[in-house]
Amino acid sequence: xxxxxxxxxxxxxxxxxxxxxxxxxxxxxxxxxxxxxxxxxxxxxxxxxxxxxxxxxxxxxxxxxxxxxxx
Numbered sequence: 468x469x470x471x472x473x474x475x476x477x478x479x480x481x482x483x484x485x486x487x488x489x490x491x492x493x494x495x496x497x498x499x500x501x502x503x504x505x506x507x508x509x510x511x512x513x514x515x516x517x518x519x520x521x522x523x524x525x526x527x528x529x530x531x532x533x534x535x536x537x538x
Contacts, residue, residue, distance in 0.1 A: 468537055476533040483526030490520040 489497040493516060498507055506515040 472537065473534075476530045476537075479526045479530030479533070483523040483528075483530065486519045486523030486526065488523075490516045490523065 488494075493512075497503060498512065498515060503515060503519070506518055509515075510518060
């Protein structure tokens with residue numbers, strides 16, 4: 468695997484962890500961004516937090532699976 472592939476897989480894990488962190492702590496500034504506001508309007512604040520929690524967990528899972536199984 469090339470260094471750029473490692474970089475992207477680790478980036479998935481870091482961004483996923485940040486999304487989980489923001490969702491669990493209900494970070495005000497995170498949910499005020501234009502991207503998050505779309506989900507807040509569609510799902511409500513609680514729904515957006517749940518969405519970002521699962522999105523973060525999915526990113527972490529993809530990054531870890533890529534590191535483990537991509538030889």
